[in-house]
Amino acid sequence: MAEFDFSQALSEAQAKYNMIEKALDPDALRTRVGELEREASAPGLWDDQEHAQEVTSRLSTLQGQLKRLDSARSRLDDVATLEEMGREENDHDTLIEAQNEVESIGKDLADMEIQTLLDGEYDERPAVVTIRSGAGGVDAADWAQMLMRMYLRWAERHGYKTKVMDTSYAEEAGIKSATFQVDAPYAYGRLSVEGGTHRLVRISPFDNQGRRQTSFAAVEVIPLVEPTDHIDIPDSDIRVDTYCSSGPGGQGVNTTYSAVRITHLPTNIVVTMQDERSQIQNRAAAMAVLQSRLLVLRHEEEARKKKELAGDIKASWGDQMRSYVLHPYQMVKDLRTGYETSQTQSVFDGDIDGFIEAGIRWRHQQRQQERAEAEGR
Template sequence: MQPLKKRLTDTRDAIIEAFTLLQIDAKKGQLLSLEQQLHDGSIWSDPETAQRTSKQASVLKNQVDPWVNLLSQADELAELCELGDETLEPEMRQQLQTLEDEYNARRKELLFSGKYDEYTAIVKLSAGAGGTDAQDWCEMLERMYLRWAEKADMKIELIERSAGDEAGIKSATYTISGSYAYGKLQSEHGVHRLVRLSPFNADNLRQTSFALVEIMPEIDTPDEVNVDDKDLKIDVYRAGGHGGQSVNTTDSAVRITHLPTGIVVAIQNERSQLQNKETALKILRGRLVQLQLEQHAESLADLRAGESASWGTQIRNYVLHPYTLVKDTRTKYEEHDAQAVLDGKLDGFIDAYLQQHMAAS
């Protein structure tokens, strides 16, 4: 029983330490406050605020409940251990193993220490030069991230998608929400390079294609990122393409230019001009925050124009011919089963990136 008691004490101490590092008690208080607001019927008179509060409560609940349950299980086992009943040892060993496994599965959360790690992620994919091959590659990446998000039990919402001329997509923008969505996906920010035999070339020649993946935190509240109105140029124009009669007959599309940095966000879909403007501003705030993180700038006023994750920042190579290999240029982490990666097996790359950043901080 003594070695078992030592194992249990060590595991319980590790859980308590994680409780402190992850500020679980503070988050419990925040969750309680949000739940009280949601139980107050008056909040539902403002659907947008109610929806935002509900989403915040859901994220906090997913972070708090598992750790509360782990500590509760550890406390119950500790009480059993104090009884000193040798007949309970086999059952306690099994319960302790389950507790240790659950703790090890969750300890990855200790790697998330960034200000925006808990936020919803905005994922924008853009095909590079290379015509159909690049657009097909962009769609392959879209499928990869959607597969990963589904396996990770994340919620996916399409903001906008532009189909390619022959195949693939020119661009697509999604929000992916769930536990530490931005914290996990920030590792994907940059240029992704594919080498393969082109299925669109009559001679089946080897082709290199590029796509840009931008990962931004979704900033719901304007006061969190203070963007001066005088720094914005807002253009309204007629939406084109598919979508229906209302899209083609109303000036619903919105383009916002942030003058100091030159960042442009354009949104064109079936929603109203007001909704498109709100979505564009949300994406702009996310891009400004991402740029601030990249440049280690103290404030938005310190941002330098034209310096963001651009076509010069290649982060990962996907080689499908003459061998198969996916390798990250920053962490050097690699997977030889390229198809599994393209089917959403990204956790190895995400973990390597998080470990590298923790070691550097």
């Protein structure tokens, strides 16, 4: 094993900190924190609870960023002093402590660096995730439900608030589709790299002959729409159907026409919502999701037009973006980034940060490459 080079590790950590500090701009952060603190302490803030929650959530996020920056700066100074002291006194234990600390700082800075890469137009927003079963019959429906659990567990690990907005249960097992919201700053920026087709290979628990089955499920991630987005939807562009909710929920939910299906006629986008007891609440939630999808559609059309004007139309990520193999070996592998792990159960329990971070770095590289190609024309 190569000898640990403390000076190089410290230099790399310092360079990464400088890059993060430049990207996050702590002076601007402090100014914004001061503005939000004054707004948060204003009388009557909680008269508008939705706005108040936005203010306090944003304030907490920025305060956390500042605290991590200040802590990293202090730790870099302290670890340099610690290593120097250990070297002067020839204290092996102190040198090992300094080595462990600079490695820990490096890992924390790598996590902070991800934040600087979330610079998309909607990356700061909460996310709305929809999972749909694909090819594979009952196994695919079961797989869709496994994916839903995986993402909800991921959110739980981070302390993010979630809300299941709609679930369509399959007849034998699993789900046909489900939509849920992840209410946290930058939830869309992080989860958007999860969009695509997820493939599962396993011995089917629904096959009495124990044969291997390949199943597919699609994950769609959109940003939560905000009032300032101005997505106007004329009543003439939509068809609204109501029906009885299905699945768990109690007699009051299952026997009234509270569920809502909205079809956007120009695009044929369909949104269903049945989580709320009230038809009015379900309609409002469905309209919010429809607006979010139309917002993404508009954004994609604008990006497509720019590429067409540049004379270069590239394929997107492609359909199949990740494989989960449980037989004949254990492996989860992202086909875009190459990131993989054999700890499949941990992944299903929500340990997917490695995949998300690799996806964010991959996407950032793709964007940089596209910008460089555009500038070179």
